[in-house]
Each structure stands twice: as structure tokens, then as C-alpha cells.
Amino acid sequence: MPTLTLEPVDPARDAPDVHRWLTHPRAHYWNLLTSTENQIRDHLTVLARDERQDAWLGRADGVPAFYVETYRPEVLLEPTQFATRAGDLGxxxxxxxPESEGSHGFTTAVMAxxxxxxxxxxxxxxxxxxxxEPDSANTPILAKNAxxxxxxxxxxxxxxxxxxxxAALSVCTREDFATSPLGARHLVRTDPTSHLEADLGAAAHRRLVTKAISEFSHERLITPEQAGEHIWxxxxxxxxxxxxxGVLPLEHWVLEEDSLQxxxxxxxxxxxxxxxVLELQEALGLPDAxxxxxxEELASTFAARTATLEQARRGARPTSAELLTSGLQSVxxxxxxxxxxxxxxxxxxxxxxxxxxxYAPESGRTTRLVWVAARRELSHLSLGEGMDETAHLELALSPEERDAxxxxxxGSGLDPADYHLLPLHPWQAExxxxxTFAPDVARGDLVVLGQGGDEHQPQQSLRTFFNRTRPGAPYVKVALAIQNMGFLRGLSPHYMRDTPAVNDWIQDLVTHDPEFAACGFSLLRERSALGYTGDAYHRxxxxxxxxxxxxxxxxENPLPHLGEGEQAVTMAALLHRDHEGTAFASAAIxxxxxxxxxWLTGYLHAYLRPLVHALLAHDVVVMPHGENLILRMRGHAVVGAFLKDIGEEMAxxxxxxxxxxxxxxxxxxxxDEKALSIFTDVFDGVLRHLSGILAADGLLSAGTFWQVVAEVLDGYEAEHPGTARGLAGDVDLRAESFAHSCLNRLQLRNTLQMVDLGDQASSLLYAGRMDNPVAREATPVELAAPPIARTA
Incomplete structure (x- = not known):
């Protein structure tokens, strides 16, 4: 059997061959028997220019031998005929x-x-x-398809x-092909479990066990015993x-991953x-129920880890060096x-x-949201200051989507003015x-409109999407009823009624306070919110x-707000190590x-100082973890930050x-509890990890790191003596110690719902008190750390 290859069609070069094949009687199902060569050339040119379609020339031992068209299914199929998914291809x-008889098996090989x-x-x-969607009368191709x-x-x-x-509408997944007669005999290169090979599994287990020992020790759930110098x-x-x-300030355990036995x-x-985890179940307080x-959540985390390792092995994961000059969505x-x-x-x-x-963010794929029309009197659209419904729709949808x-x-006899347009995650739509909402669809309170035209990329928070089609278009955040990290990832229509107003209020506060501008700190406002409440569940x-x-x-989208020469980077990148073990933060420095x-002082000026000011001068706290901030970087140094995800996580x-x-x-x-918004969410949740990375990479000792943090706090106090202890004078960020609030303890107690969202403070779990590495009365202790091998 000859060697088969595919390459993009060159219309000028390949039109004669493709025309000859399409006008042969054997190709009558294509309905192009009377076409001219110029018409076929024009057709191939159209395909080459249409991002939704492609044409491919197949060769057998280098000789043109077959023709393939690929396309997005919605090019030919109406939403009422077929519900497309992300990753579908027509x-x-x-x-x-054939030039002559005797080519038995060739068509089968080409199909495979x-x-x-x-x-x-x-x-x-x-x-x-x-x-x-072959003609249902074309029995030979139906047999090949089967x-x-x-x-x-x-x-x-x-x-x-x-x-x-x-037409016989038909589908074939990777798994379908892999187990088919043709897939079993021809070039099967898509094993659905290829990411679960033993060596990748061993590497993932090593990483997760290392992290488990480090974080469980940090939360004082377990207590390793020292058995020698740096040996535990x-x-x-x-x-x-x-x-x-090595054990660094804030009881941060930095394990040498390769040493773990x-x-x-x-x-x-x-x-x-x-x-x-089973061995430690009693110590972890993990309920039997x-x-x-x-x-299962650990198994899923393990699978995600092996998937990225498998991508890295075949060269599909970027290095930290490459990320330094990449766009926001690549990062x-x-x-x-x-x-x-x-x-x-x-x-x-x-x-x-x-x-x-x-849909996983680390897969880096784009998808299209599914849209429904929600009856206006059973839904609520909230708009921020200066927004009206027309402006909202112009931002949320392209003109083509709105018209369609x-x-x-x-076309269904309904008045568009009677409905709001609501996007859904494709998983939610399926x-x-x-x-769950079958009665609402059946009675017409929800009308399924099908996929939108814009391509969206999922962000780290899973249910938030970035529009890749229209530059500057807003992020869209949708509900997603899967269980992830302690919660079912829903989105409350009731809670969101006030979300634009909350964003407008804090925007006014930030805009009129020059301290935030001096830090390069601004917001990505949530300008519109829409929820459907006509279902029985709301009654x-x-x-x-x-x-x-x-x-x-x-x-709001951050990219239009960047200055000349600035790069937008998720702050989570500062805690990222690539598959080679290189930290993004170290590479950036x-x-x-x-x-x-x-470099660290500049970052803290853009991140820590505005958060401290919001707390001390305004009694405002936010949720400032790595996913909720977008850094502005120039020359690989941090010069500012955008805060996002405000409406649900501001107090x-x-x-x-x-x-x-x-x-x-x-x-x-x-x-004391106010101060935890800095101690827990910033010191323990972000800076502790960054300090460990920079210490392990030999760039900055932990003692020096926390000394810089203290200097930034001193600088703030010197410039704002009237609010250095908060509006009520009851906040001391330089206290000797603070309550050790523990995140894994929350998830271990109830992995289905870590906290009561209506009363989060009373849901927290503490493990005594933690020494404050920037306490006034003590010089930060430089705890010994071994030379830590870099680990991915």
C-alpha cells in the first residue's frame, strides 16, 4: 500500500485534478458533474479564504490521489438539525x-x-x-463510514x-475510530488514555504527594519529624x-521532590x-461519607496533571521563557x-x-457558547452606570449573532423584544x-437559539470565557453545574442583580483615590448581569x-486598557513552574x-500596597488570589494590576x-478578622508560595523577601499615618502573629461545600496562630533551607 499524505490545496495548482475527479460519473453525489475548471478553482479559493472551511489534497506516494474538505458543521447544518460541540469537525x-483495476483496498486505506x-x-x-452527512442512498460510502x-x-x-x-447524519469520536475495523488496522494515533501511561502517572503522583505533604504540614494536619540535616x-x-x-517563614515547606521516597x-x-490520603484519613479529619x-477529585486532579505532562512530552506545552513574550490567553x-x-x-x-x-483551561481550545432566549418577565438584566440594553447587546454579541x-x-412566530439573550456553557446546554429545565423549554419560557459565532477560550476559573473573535469584547462568566474544589460552580441570578451596582460603587471609590492610580491599580468591572428565575426551583x-x-x-476586557509596550499576564503565572522546572517569576526577574x-518591590507596590490601602483607608476587602488579578508588565517587570471577579468576592x-x-x-x-484579608489571602495564599519559589531558585532568600514586604508596609504607613491602623484603628498588619486560617481543612471537612457563602467568616477553620514574618518586634528568622532541586 502506498504512503498517504495530506496537504492544503493550492487552488491554482490543484484545480485541474480536483475538477477532473469531481466531474467523473463516480462523483455524482457531489452534484458538480457539469462544473467548469474555473468554477472549481473559484470554489477552492473560497474554501482557502474561509476560516470555517479547509480543502486538502491527498497524495499516494507523492501523486495526487484524493480530495478532502473539512468544515465546521454549522456551515451546512442548522442548529435544529444538529447540536454541535466544541471539537466537532465536518x-x-x-x-x-482509479486509473486501472487492481487497486483493491486503496479506498479503505484513504478513508482510514x-x-x-x-x-x-x-x-x-x-x-x-x-x-x-452522506447521501443515504450512497451505500458504498455508508459501509466505509461504518x-x-x-x-x-x-x-x-x-x-x-x-x-x-x-442525508445519513453520522458522527465518529476518537474512541469510535480507535475501536473500529479501520482504526484498529490503520494509523491509530489517538489513544484516549495516552496521558495515563505509567511514567506520567508516577510523575503526577510524585508531584501531588509532594504537595500534599507540604500543604498538610503547613496546615498542621501532619507533623513530619526531622531525621537529619534537612532530612524529614x-x-x-x-x-x-x-x-x-526546608521550612521557611509562615511554615512553608519546600520539599525536594526527587528526594521523596x-x-x-x-x-x-x-x-x-x-x-x-487514605493512610492519613483520620489525621486529616476526612469524613467517611x-x-x-x-x-474522586484527587483522581481528576491527577488526570489533569498527567494530561499536561503528556502534552509537554510531545512538545505541546510552552516553557516559562516562551511565556515571557506570549499573549494573555497563551499564558x-x-x-x-x-x-x-x-x-x-x-x-x-x-x-x-x-x-x-x-473545556479545560489548560487544553487551550476555543469553543462557542450556546444561546437561549429567556422570556423577559421571567429574567432580569442588570446594567452598570452608563449602560443601556442596546450598549450591552452590542458588547455581548456581534451584529451577525444579534441578527441571526x-x-x-x-421565524418561530416570537417577538425578539419579549426575550433576553442568555449565553450558556456548552456543557450546561447539553x-x-x-x-433540568425541560419544562421551561417546552412551554417556551426558554427558547434554544443554538451556538453563537464567536470563539471563546475558557479561563482558569472554568466558567469564565475570553472572546477570541472580537478584540476588546467583554469576558463572559456563565453557570457550570459541575463539582469543583468545594463547590458546585453555579451563578446566582438573585445575587447578581446588584453586581453591576457593586462594581460601579467600588469603581467610583478607586477612581477618586489617587493612591490606587499611583500604584497602577484598577478594576475590570462587571458591567452587565442576566439571570433566569422562571423555573420551578425558584418557587x-x-x-x-x-x-x-x-x-x-x-x-471588561483588560487588553484595551494596556499602555504602550505592556503585556497582560494572569498573576497565577508568578507561581507557575513549567514542565522543565523553570519558574515564570524567576525567568521574568x-x-x-x-x-x-x-523587581519584588515593584510587584508589591502594584499588588500588596493597593490591597492594604483598600482595607485600611476604605474597609474594603476582596479575594486577591492569582486567578483574580491580571498583571500589567513592561520589560518583564510588574507595573500595575487589574482586579477582577469583584461582585461575588468583595466585602x-x-x-x-x-x-x-x-x-x-x-x-x-x-x-483581627479584617487583617486576615491580608494575612490569609495575600501573605499565606500568594506571597508564601512566591517566596518559596525565589528561595529555591537562589534569587532571593526568604528573610530578604519578607524584609521587602515589611519595607513596603513601612512606606505605606509613612505616607498614610492617619489610616495605618485602619479607619477604626483596630487593624495591625505588623502584629506578632495572626490566626492560621486553613483552606485544605475546609475542603476536607466538606468537599461538596467548603463554606456557607452567606456567612463565610463563621465557616472558617483555624489551626492556632501563625508567626507574622513582618512583625514589628522581631527580625524575620532565616530558617535553613537545603538547595532545592527545581521541580515542574
């Missing part, structure tokens, strides 16, 4: 008429190679599912170029773990994060850790493997809309997760040419006057 195949090319990731198109794993969904009437046919031991059930580590009765055993759920997709303190931080219970590949959706409503006596499954909000101490912790629509954000607490 395909048409034409094999050149074409399907493989469309589905495989390494040197193919990487589709997750192929869609074809042999390749295609499943006929149903027959439809399909009209294209003035011709109507009865941990007994867990029948297992004994030994490792090299496990033995049982003196016999070496493989590392296994699930086994470790929830242990399986937590283990977003490169992140692998999520929240750095949580062990089970990629639970995503509800996603299948194909869902993971389509209005046309679909009008798993929740037609099931129950008790609240329920179903109330939070149909809602969306729109947030070296590339900046600045002294590490100077006013003092008595200051608030507008009626903003009163819900008030949470009166005492001074």
Missing part, C-alpha cells in the same frame, strides 16, 4: 477514480488515513468528533447549493515517607496520592496549578474525557438545559443548586535585568455608608 472525502488525520493531535487537525466507526444518528433533509438530499520523615499508616526539605516495612513502594468524593492556557494551596484543585466532577479536552438570533425568534421554600444554573455576567529585590468590613443596592456586601468583623 468532513467530505473524494477518492480519485483521512479520519485519522482529522482526529489525531500530533500531526493532524485534533478534532474530538467527526460529522458527516467500518471507520461512524454511527448514524438519523436521516435529515439537507439542502446545499440548490440541491436537496436525504513522616509515618502514615504502614508507610514511611522520607524527603529533603516511600517504604512499607522497609520495602520501597510507589508513591500514590490517593493511598496517602465524603472520602470517596474527595478521592492562561499554560497554567497548571490552579489555587496553589489546595491539593484537590482540579476536581471537575461531571466532565467526561472529551469535556476535559474541550432575532431572525430565529421571528447536560442541564434539556433535562421552593429552601434554596437549591438548581437556582444557580442559568445566569451570566459580562466583565532574570529577563528584566533588575535586581530581584527591586465592606466597616460601618461606612453604602447605597441601598450595595448594602449586601457589608460584613462587619473585628480588626
Amino acid at each position: 468532513m467530505h472525502l473524494l477518492v480519485a477514480p 488515513e483521512t479520519v485519522s488525520f482529522c482526529l489525531r493531535e500530533d500531526d493532524g487537525l485534533g478534532a474530538l468528533r467527526l460529522v458527516v 467500518a471507520a466507526g461512524f454511527r448514524v444518528l438519523r436521516e435529515i433533509d439537507l439542502t446545499a447549493d440548490g440541491h436537496t438530499k436525504r 520523615e513522616l509515618t502514615a499508616g504502614p508507610s514511611r515517607y522520607t524527603f529533603r526539605a 516511600r517504604t512499607v516495612d522497609g520495602t520501597p513502594r510507589d508513591l500514590d496520592v490517593q493511598e496517602l 465524603l472520602v470517596a468524593t474527595y478521592l 492562561e492556557a499554560a497554567m497548571t496549578e490552579g489555587h496553589p494551596g489546595f491539593l484537590a484543585n482540579n476536581g471537575r466532577i461531571g466532565y467526561s474525557l472529551s469535556d476535559y479536552r474541550a 438570533f432575532a431572525g430565529r425568534l421571528s 447536560h442541564r438545559l434539556p433535562i 421552593t421554600a429552601a434554596t437549591n443548586p438548581q437556582r444557580k444554573m442559568l445566569a451570566a455576567l459580562w466583565r 532574570r529577563a528584566s535585568g533588575l535586581e530581584p529585590r527591586t 465592606v468590613v466597616g460601618p461606612r455608608a453604602l447605597p441601598a443596592g450595595v448594602e449586601r456586601v457589608r460584613a462587619r468583623v473585628d480588626g
Whole structure:
């Protein structure tokens, strides 16, 4: 059998061959028998210019032998005929008429190679599912399709170029092809479990066990014993773990990953994060009723880790050096850790493997949101100051989308003015809309409009999307009813009614305070919010997760607000190590040419200082973890920051006057608890990890790191003596110690709902008190740390 290859069609070069094949009687199902060569050349040119379609020339031992068209299914199929998913790809195949008899098996080989090319990731198109719609009377191609794993969904009437046919709508997933007769014999390069090979699994277990020991020790759930200089031991059930580590301020354990060993009765055993958790279940306080759920979240986190390792092995993951000059969305997709303190931080219970590949942020794929029309009197659109519905729609949808959706409503005899347009996550549209909200769809309170035209990329927070089609278009955040890291990731229509007003209030505060401008600190406002409340779940006596499954909000895009020569980078990147073990933060410091101490001061001026000012001068606290800030960088140094995700995670912790629509954000607490917004969320949640990275990489000792933090606080106090202890004089960020609030303890106590969102403060769990590394009365202690090997 000859060697088969595919390459993009060159219209000028390939039109004669393709024309000859399409006008042969064997190609009558293409309905192009009377076409001219110029018409075929024009057709190929159109395909080459249309980003939704492509044309491919297939060669056999270098000789032109077959023709393939690939396209997005919605080019030919109406939403009422087929609900497309992210990763879907349409395909048409034409094999050149044989020059002579004796080529038995050639068409079969071409079919196998074409399907493989469309589905495989390494040197193919990487589709997750192929869609074809051959004429139902074309029995030879139906047989070939079946042999390749295609499943006929149903027959439809399909009209294209003035011709109507009865088509056998069929699909083929990677798994379908891999187990088909053709896939089993020809070029199967897409093993759905290729990311779960033993060596990748061992590396993922090593990383997760290292993190588990570090974070559980930090939270004082376990207590390793020192067995020598920088050598530690941990007994867990029948297992004994030994490792090299240093303990830095804030009881931050920096383990040398390669040194970690496990033995049982003196016999070496493989590392296994699930086994470790079972061994430590009693010490962790993990309830029997929830242990399986937590283990499942660990399994999902493990699978995500192996997937990124597999991508790295085939060269599909960027290095930290490459990220230094990459765009915001390339950096977003490169992140692998999520929240750095949580062990089970990629639970995503509800996603299948194909869902993971389509929608996980680290997959870096784009998708299209599914839109529904929600009856106006059963939904609520909230708009920020200066916004009206027309302006909102112009930002939320392209003109083509607005026209198409209005046309679909009008074509169904409905008045578009009677509805709001609500976007859904594709997973939500498939798993929740037609099931959980089936009565609402049936009675016409929700009208399914189909996919939008814009391509969106999922962000680290899973349910937030960045528009890749229209520059400057807002982020959109939607509900997603999967279990992930302690919560079902819904979005409350009731809570969001006030979200634009909350954003406007804090925007006014930030805009009129020159301290924020001096720090380069600004907001990405949530300007619009929409929720549907017409379902039966909103009429129950008790609240329920179903109330939070149909809602969306729109947030400003940072890119139009960048200055000349600035790069936008998610702050999570500062805690990222690539697959080679190189930290982004360390690479940025070296590339900046600045002294590490100077670089750190600039970062703290843009991040820590405005958060301290918000607390002390305004009694305002936010949730400032790595996913919630976008850094502005110039010359690889931090020069400013955008705060986002404000409406759900901002509070006013003092008595200051608030507008009626903003009163819900008030949470009166005492001074010690106010200070935890800096101690827990900034010191422990972000700076502790960054300090460990810079110390391990030999750029900045932990003692020097915290001395710089203290200097930034001193500078703020010197310039703002009147508010250095807060408006009520009860906040001391230089106190000797603070309450040690623990995140993993929350998830271990109840992995289904870590805290009561209505009363988060009373839900927190503490493990005594933690020494403050910037206390006034003590010089930061430089705890000994071994030379830590860099680990990915």
C-alpha cells in the first residue's frame, strides 16, 4: 500500500485534478458533474479564504490521489438539525477514480488515513468528533463510514447549493475510530488514555504527594519529624515517607521532590496520592461519607496533571521563557496549578474525557457558547452606570449573532423584544438545559437559539470565557453545574442583580483615590448581569443548586486598557513552574535585568500596597488570589494590576455608608478578622508560595523577601499615618502573629461545600496562630533551607 499524505490545496495548482475527479460519473453525489475548471478553482479559493472551511489534497506516494474538505458543521447544518460541540469537525472525502483495476483496498486505506488525520493531535487537525452527512442512498460510502466507526444518528433533509438530499447524519469520536475495523488496522494515533501511561502517572503522583505533604504540614494536619540535616520523615499508616526539605517563614515547606521516597516495612513502594490520603484519613479529619468524593477529585486532579505532562512530552506545552513574550490567553492556557494551596484543585466532577479536552483551561481550545432566549418577565438584566440594553447587546454579541438570533425568534412566530439573550456553557446546554429545565423549554419560557459565532477560550476559573473573535469584547462568566474544589460552580441570578451596582460603587471609590492610580491599580468591572428565575426551583421554600444554573455576567476586557509596550499576564503565572522546572517569576526577574529585590518591590507596590490601602483607608476587602488579578508588565517587570471577579468576592468590613443596592456586601468583623484579608489571602495564599519559589531558585532568600514586604508596609504607613491602623484603628498588619486560617481543612471537612457563602467568616477553620514574618518586634528568622532541586 502506498504512503498517504495530506496537504492544503493550492487552488491554482490543484484545480485541474480536483475538477477532473469531481466531474467523473463516480462523483455524482457531489452534484458538480457539469462544473467548469474555473468554477472549481473559484470554489477552492473560497474554501482557502474561509476560516470555517479547509480543502486538502491527498497524495499516494507523492501523486495526487484524493480530495478532502473539512468544515465546521454549522456551515451546512442548522442548529435544529444538529447540536454541535466544541471539537466537532465536518468532513467530505473524494477518492480519485482509479486509473486501472487492481487497486483493491486503496479506498479503505484513504478513508482510514483521512479520519485519522482529522482526529489525531500530533500531526493532524485534533478534532474530538467527526460529522458527516452522506447521501443515504450512497451505500458504498455508508459501509466505509461504518467500518471507520461512524454511527448514524438519523436521516435529515439537507439542502446545499440548490440541491436537496436525504442525508445519513453520522458522527465518529476518537474512541469510535480507535475501536473500529479501520482504526484498529490503520494509523491509530489517538489513544484516549495516552496521558495515563505509567511514567506520567508516577510523575503526577510524585508531584501531588509532594504537595500534599507540604500543604498538610503547613496546615498542621501532619507533623513530619526531622531525621537529619534537612532530612524529614513522616509515618502514615504502614508507610514511611522520607524527603529533603526546608521550612521557611509562615511554615512553608519546600520539599525536594526527587528526594521523596516511600517504604512499607522497609520495602520501597510507589508513591500514590490517593493511598496517602487514605493512610492519613483520620489525621486529616476526612469524613467517611465524603472520602470517596474527595478521592474522586484527587483522581481528576491527577488526570489533569498527567494530561499536561503528556502534552509537554510531545512538545505541546510552552516553557516559562516562551511565556515571557506570549499573549494573555497563551499564558492562561499554560497554567497548571490552579489555587496553589489546595491539593484537590482540579476536581471537575461531571466532565467526561472529551469535556476535559474541550473545556479545560489548560487544553487551550476555543469553543462557542450556546444561546437561549429567556422570556423577559421571567429574567432580569442588570446594567452598570452608563449602560443601556442596546450598549450591552452590542458588547455581548456581534451584529451577525444579534441578527441571526432575532431572525430565529421571528421565524418561530416570537417577538425578539419579549426575550433576553442568555449565553450558556456548552456543557450546561447539553447536560442541564434539556433535562433540568425541560419544562421551561417546552412551554417556551426558554427558547434554544443554538451556538453563537464567536470563539471563546475558557479561563482558569472554568466558567469564565475570553472572546477570541472580537478584540476588546467583554469576558463572559456563565453557570457550570459541575463539582469543583468545594463547590458546585453555579451563578446566582438573585445575587447578581446588584453586581453591576457593586462594581460601579467600588469603581467610583478607586477612581477618586489617587493612591490606587499611583500604584497602577484598577478594576475590570462587571458591567452587565442576566439571570433566569422562571423555573420551578425558584418557587421552593429552601434554596437549591438548581437556582444557580442559568445566569451570566459580562466583565471588561483588560487588553484595551494596556499602555504602550505592556503585556497582560494572569498573576497565577508568578507561581507557575513549567514542565522543565523553570519558574515564570524567576525567568521574568532574570529577563528584566533588575535586581530581584527591586523587581519584588515593584510587584508589591502594584499588588500588596493597593490591597492594604483598600482595607485600611476604605474597609474594603476582596479575594486577591492569582486567578483574580491580571498583571500589567513592561520589560518583564510588574507595573500595575487589574482586579477582577469583584461582585461575588468583595466585602465592606466597616460601618461606612453604602447605597441601598450595595448594602449586601457589608460584613462587619473585628480588626483581627479584617487583617486576615491580608494575612490569609495575600501573605499565606500568594506571597508564601512566591517566596518559596525565589528561595529555591537562589534569587532571593526568604528573610530578604519578607524584609521587602515589611519595607513596603513601612512606606505605606509613612505616607498614610492617619489610616495605618485602619479607619477604626483596630487593624495591625505588623502584629506578632495572626490566626492560621486553613483552606485544605475546609475542603476536607466538606468537599461538596467548603463554606456557607452567606456567612463565610463563621465557616472558617483555624489551626492556632501563625508567626507574622513582618512583625514589628522581631527580625524575620532565616530558617535553613537545603538547595532545592527545581521541580515542574
